[in-house]
Amino acid sequence: MSEKKYIVEIADSTGHSVVEMTAPEIVEKATESDGSWIFVDNRLVNANELEDMDIATDSKIRIMPGIVGGLEEEPKYTVEVADSTGHSVVEMTKPELVETANTQGTWLFVDDKMVSATELQSMNIETSSRLRAMPGLVGGAEENRFTVEVADETGHSEILMTKPELIEHANNCQGTWVFVDNRMVSTADLAEIDLVDAQKIRLMPGLVGGN
Incomplete structure (x- = not known):
């Protein structure tokens, strides 16, 4: 056969x-x-x-x-890969990092800042940078949505967000603080936290500009 x-x-x-x-x-x-x-x-x-x-x-x-082979070997970076089976550490070149970032559902963090494949191509990555790849869930039901309290200079509002939306929002608003049950977490750590049992999720954007 x-x-x-x-x-x-x-x-x-x-x-x-x-x-x-x-x-x-x-x-x-x-x-x-x-x-x-x-x-x-x-x-x-x-x-x-x-x-x-x-x-x-x-x-x-x-x-x-x-x-x-090749005359000049690409520099390699240490990358922490987190998935449903746990963690592993691999060495990747920049093109391989870009390829990984292009994988649907994968989040790539450079020094706790989420970056896209396009951003990654033009970045000057230090060999000492902390790189983490976090593949999203494969298959399964629709993403859970969580009630997020957003506080800014206009007051408070509550909106429903999936975890990727929450990470993207926090990452795109420079200076934003994320609190999960009154504990401040980075956007990179947020990707690894199970939010299902969280009682309160809050976003507190930092001030932009101003005198």
């Missing part, structure tokens, strides 16, 4: 390609290029794990080969 085949997206320095592969072929492709990463439904897995995984045929599989 023939092996199941999967649709695999391969990203490298030449661009993107989409091919059909069996699990052994995916493992072989990933191991032939030192430093390659395999993502299954936005979760980073190693080749050994892949051999034992029960992969659904509709899973999104991506291979991101590391840079091999």
Whole structure:
């Protein structure tokens, strides 16, 4: 009986390609290029794990080969990757960071500031910067909405927001403070907090301009 085949997206320095592969072929492709990463439904897995995984045929599989050879090797950055299985730490080049940021539902933080793939391309990232990638939920029901109390110079208002909307709002308003049950949290920490049991969420934007 023939092996199941999967649709695999391969990203490298030449661009993107989409091919059909069996699990052994995916493992072989990933191991032939030192430093390659395999993502299954936005979760980073190693080749050994892949051999034992029960992969659904509709899973999104991506291979991101590391840079091999070359006159000038791309600098690599230490990236904390958080997903439903826990945390891992990987080394990524800037193009690989951009590719990760382009993944739907993934949040990328540079020194606790959420950045888009477009912003990332033009950024000068220090090797000492703290980089975190937080893939959003894959599948499942519609995102939960939370009542958020927004306080500013005009008074108070209450609006419903999903967690991504809350993070985006806090990130886009410079100087905004976020409080979850009276504890101030950064936008990066907010992405990892389970808000389901939160009693009160408040946004207090800092003053913009003024004399």
